[in-house]
Amino acid sequence: MPLLELHSLVKHYPVRAGWLTRQWARAVDGVDLTVSAGETVGLVGESGCGKTTLARCVLRIVEPTSGEVIFDGDDLLRLDPVLLRARRRELAIVYQNPYTSLSPRLRVRDLVGEPLVTHTKMRGKALTDRVAEDLEAVGLSAAHLGRRARELSGGQAQRVAIARALALRPRLVVLDEPTSSLDVSVQAQILNLLVGLQRSLGLTYLFISHNLDVVQHVADRIAVMYLGQIVELGPVETIFAAPKHPYTLALLASTPVPDPDRRKPAVALEGGVPSSISPPSGCRFHPRCPWAQARCREEAPALRPMGQGHIAACHFAESVSETP
């Protein structure tokens, strides 16, 4: 059963180009995505691909330019403010850096208690007890109640951020690079915690990361984004074993594998990501694509089914392999 459905979601930002002229940065440019209850969808791509903007549109932190965000049957973009506020309880977000996403002056008790104070009538001892209980669920204890975020280690602070996000028992949690700034040993703790909480609370995750290894560890399905569009989407095993889009292939080939016996001889991609203000014609990836043909310059490829819930947007998806 789909919990979240995005239909033709678009977010264009105005960019001042000169005096009186305006251009549009196409941060998200027509995305369709379905997230089923209880699953984890990984959203990967390089900086500027629109993955974070997409998540912010889902939470209505930014107002999408057009499209629909259907959450459990309601279009969040057209919901009146009172109903939206009620629905907000069911959505939460965990940011990359807990030291900037947690108010620096507040103590853990108030940080984790704030959502409960905002949306419930829980106060006083009941509130403190509940917060302490939630802290234990994320591997902390009541001893941390009086601390401020900066008095905690990075891993502990991120646990507080998770407890805060889960305080209202949301159904969908957006995880925006939740471990990208943590050390490897702590990242493993947090990933284990997130997987465990998902099972015990029946959560649905939209997991944003630039780290493919992390995403494959937690995600059931992966969506690869490039310049505001999804270029490939499918079950995690399929994407890793048999990627169909050249960009996915390049991402996989560029990720440094912690195994010196599997050194990668060549660089998969030359150049950088073009500007989203004037994306390339046809297939947006064609200027960097080793397989590009004349057709790719003119005709934008549509997402085509590749079997078993796997879709890719490439004219030559069937013939893409390790070497061009």
Added chain:
Amino acid sequence: MSATTSGWSPPAGFAEGAESGKLIRALRRDPIALASFAAIVILCLAAVLAPYLTPRAAEGRGDPNPPEKFMPPSTEHTLGTDHLGRDLYARMLFGGRTSLAMGFIVVAVALLIGMPLGAVAGYFGGWIDETVMRVTDVFLAFPPLLLAIAIAAALGPSFTNASIAIALTWWPWYTRLVRAQVVSLRERPFVEAARVMGVGDFTIIARHLLPNALTPVVVQATLDIGSAILTGAALSFLGLGVRPPAADWGQMVSAGRVYFPERWWYATFPGLAIFLATLAFNLLGDSLRETG
């Protein structure tokens, strides 16, 4: 000890604490701050305990004692007496009450008006911001002392009116300061996080923005208490502030300058008090700013 891993770590060294924590750190680190703070505490205590620190409290409050007028400093009258024979030390104790009180009241009133306006303007932006900022522009277009003189003259000379006059010229500075802070904090992830959670706008301002915007405001306010004492003294000096027989350092300098330099003590000692108080607040404020 640097955190290169991926760009962040907790704030380096000693994370900023509450304002009281900052004060304690400044005092521990900087002897000048300690001396300034001690001077402020002594001045305030002297003002509060004035009736108990002199046997001539009645003179301090304004009762004349003509037989002893213009006595130079002596063991009997440590700082001498004024033109009505009142003990200058007692007068200054009571004068400190009005001068210091005016300093604190002016800053408090200015903060009370300026901070909420600045926070609201900075948080909501748009036409609210435009309106508030244009009003502050109008106030800031006048030289503050001139404006204070004009308002005080219009309201008539009294302690309350002088305080109101100065506070009215002061608040726009706090509005601008707080607005700038709030604008820079508004886009921080923790504010966004609170908004996503459905926390109300005014709760966000009160819980998440103002406490984090406070540091430069406290520094500025500390510096300003000194300036407010000085401005209050100036108004009293011009006869627009506290009226005799109540004592005020500025008004004492004004009265004493007629007899300078023959009866030098009359204008000198209140002048020194103004100087000391202003300097102490300025030095403490500077030290707080550097503690950052």
Added chain:
Amino acid sequence: MRVGRMRHAARRTSFATRHMPLLELRDLRITFPTLAGLVRAVNGIDLDLERGEIFGLVGETGCGKTVTGLALLGLVPPPGKMTAARLTLGGRDLLTIADWNQIRGRSAAMIFQDPAASLNPTFTIGDQLTRVIRQHARIDGAGARRRAIDLLADVGLPDTERTLRAYPHELSGGMQQRAMISLALASGAELLIADEPTTALDVTIQAQILRLLVALRERHGLTILLITHDLGVVAQTCDRVAVLYAGTTVETAPTAELFRAPRHPYTQGLLSALPRPGSHGKPLAAIDGSVPSGFQIIPGCPFAPRCPFVFEKCENARPLLKEVAARHAAACHLFDGEV
């Protein structure tokens, strides 16, 4: 031109230093006095860099890897204090050096995570590059310009003429990092200290920069100290590696050996904590707890509180680096019996 200069340098140093490591560091200690007491950022690190190798310095936040890199150039930020039993670069004693500017940007150069902060925003890449070139060689403006174009081509920047005229902000992050590397090359440095050079970059760009570093080592015999938190980067680029923990070296080995047969429990823990293809659905082997703060004086092994193999001796005696295989050393009491 570049090759000629290298050959000359090699001739000049051949007798004295051919068989000595380029860089020798013994017992580096760095402390920072703070209000709450002394922070021990580095507690006795040893390093030997062979000419022409890429040596990885890997560790987590607070392990002292960045400040170690800075110390090699005398750049420990004040009020930090550094001591060492020995520090030589190309046979030259750096502990008694009066003017670090004879080393910085001459024998050794450093690049950082954020190239934008290291480049001067008010000058073009060409201005900055020709200035460095002319500081190090008697050469006229036109010659310096030609050399600058060569260097930009050498670091793989396309359209060199236009890049010369570009200001740093007009370049992407990857291109800025390439420009930083060209500045290091312009100074003729033998040792390049690269502190997280690709951490701020996207993976496809990271791959390009890493390949460039490997190519420069091959083309110019550059010695590179690569400071990173990313074990994948180490595996893909380094010849040898040292793993740091809480300001000490816990293990050092050739890269292949370290990944194939890690001996120190911390290294083992790090490697098994990595999510990697195939780990989906299984819990990761996380290391409990977190890194100790630099305030504590640790009499025993700094990793003891998190170590699954801890025994009594670990709490009391600091383990020293011991050879556990050829060129492979680990600092752990588990190997006290082995010789």
